[in-house]
Structures are given as C-alpha cells and as structure tokens.
Amino acid sequence: MTEDKAVPVTMKDVQAKADEKKCVAAQLLVFIEEFLAEPMCGRCFPCSFGSYEARIRAKRLTAGTASAEDVERLKRIGGNMLEASMCKKGKDTAAYILEKIATGDLLEHLSGLCASRECVDFDKYIIIPGKCTMCGLCLDVCKDSAIKGEKREAYRTGYLPFEIIQKRCTKCGECVKVCPENAILVISAREMENKDAPVTK
Ligand code: SF4
Ligand code: SF4
Numbered sequence: 596m597t598e599d600k601a602v603p604v605t606m607k608d609v610q611a612k613a614d615e616k617k618c619v620a621a622q623l624l625v626f627i628e629e630f631l632a633e634p635m636c637g638r639c640f641p642c643s644f645g646s647y648e649a650r651i652r653a654k655r656l657t658a659g660t661a662s663a664e665d666v667e668r669l670k671r672i673g674g675n676m677l678e679a680s681m682c683k684k685g686k687d688t689a690a691y692i693l694e695k696i697a698t699g700d701l702l703e704h705l706s707g708l709c710a711s712r713e714c715v716d717f718d719k720y721i722i723i724p725g726k727c728t729m730c731g732l733c734l735d736v737c738k739d740s741a742i743k744g745e746k747r748e749a750y751r752t753g754y755l756p757f758e759i760i761q762k763r764c765t766k767c768g769e770c771v772k773v774c775p776e777n778a779i780l781v782i783s784a785r786e787m788e789n790k791d792a793p794v795t796k
C-alpha cells in the first residue's frame with residue numbers, strides 16, 4: 596500500500612490564496628499566514644521573527660485596531676527581511692509586504708475604512724427605526740440572538756423597537772437578506788461617526 600504524500604505549499608500557492616481577497620490588508624494577512632503555515636522554515640531570524648511580527652500588525656489592520664505605528668513597523672520589517680533573509684522565499688515575502696504598503700490602502704484602514712468591505716470587523720449592521728415595520732423576520736433568522744425587539748401585534752402599543760446588539764452580531768448578513776423594508780444597513784465605522792442612528796453597544 597502506498598502512502599499519500601503531502602504536496603509542499605509553494606510561494607505560488609501562498610500568492611494564489613492571497614489573491615482570493617480583494618482588500619489589500621486582507622491580502623497581506625492571508626499571504627503572511629499562508630507563508631508562516633508552511634514555506635517559512637524558521638532557519639533565519641529576520642524572516643521568521645519578521646513574519647510573526649508582520650502577522651500581528653496585519654491582523655490589527657484587518658480588525659480596525661491598527662495605528663500608524665503598525666504600518667511603520669511593517670515597513671521596517673519588510674526592509675529588514677528584504678536585506679537579511681537567507682533565501683528568496685523570505686525576500687519575496689518582504690517584497691510583498693512593501694508592495695502592499697506602497698498602495699496606500701493600508702493607511703485608509705487606519706481611519707476605519709475598508710473600501711472592499713472585506714474586513715467585516717469594520718462594519719456594523721444597524722436597523723433604521725423609521726423604516727422598520729416590526730415584522731420580526733430578522734429576529735427569527737438571527738442565529739446569534741443579536742436582535743432585540745417585539746413583533747407588531749394587533750391592538751397593542753408600547754413595543755420594544757428592533758435593534759441590533761453589536762457585541763453579539765457576527766455579521767453573517769442573514770437579517771439583511773430577509774428584511775422586506777430594506778431597513779437594515781451595513782455601515783462602516785467611519786460612516787457611523789457621522790450618523791445619528793441608534794446603536795446598542
Ligand atoms: S528566509 Fe528562507 S531560510 Fe530564512 S526563515 Fe525564511 S524561508 Fe527559511
Ligand atoms: S448580521 Fe447576522 S448576526 Fe448580525 S444581526 Fe444580522 S442575522 Fe444577526
């Protein structure tokens with residue numbers, strides 16, 4: 596009986612995985628994570644240490660918690676890896692990091708905006724009270740118990756309005772699909788700052 600041998604992950608595979616994403620910050624995170632998962636062999640310090648630290652910084656970017664220091668640090672990591680990595684794989688990863696920084700899109704993430712909306716942690720789902728007819732369809736479909744509110748019933752007043760509990764919302768998008776009134780909006784953190792819509796923290 597022959598044993599199935601695992602096919603090694605190549606840098607092309609790493610690149611292909613990253614290319615599945617549209618957002619530059621997400622591409623960077625996927626590239627680094629895939630690189631760390633296999634092609635990175637750990638034989639030299641600038642590449643191994645640099646990749647681990649780059650992953651931390653890229654994660655912050657996709658989570659919307661990064662600062663300018665994270666981008667600066669990524670730049671330094673990329674520069675060090677390019678100069679001191681022992682093999683082409685480390686240098687290619689460094690070049691990838693620097694290429695993504697040069698697009699300028701990472702800086703946009705610092706102000707809470709992911710143009711492609713792939714970084715879901717940036718988005719919030721909110722219900723527009725004026726549009727909501729209290730049909731309760733969103734309540735029924737939400738598997739995470741992230742919606743509170745009372746369905747409209749005949750001969751009753753004093754309803755609890757429909758709201759999304761942000762801490763519970765997993766951004767699955769199911770409520771948006773079922774809302775017949777288009778009363779549920781997906782809004783970026785930056786847009787949120789300029790809006791008076793009520794949000795349950
Ligand atoms: S640069 Fe090459 S040798 Fe050094 S840790 Fe990275 S993959 Fe290994
Ligand atoms: S996006 Fe998903 S988790 Fe969030 S409120 Fe809607 S159905 Fe619930």
Ligand code: SF4
Pocket residue numbers: 722726727728729730731732733734757773774775776777778779
């Ligand atoms: S599905 Fe839409 S209209 Fe119905 S309760 Fe939810 S937000 Fe309101």
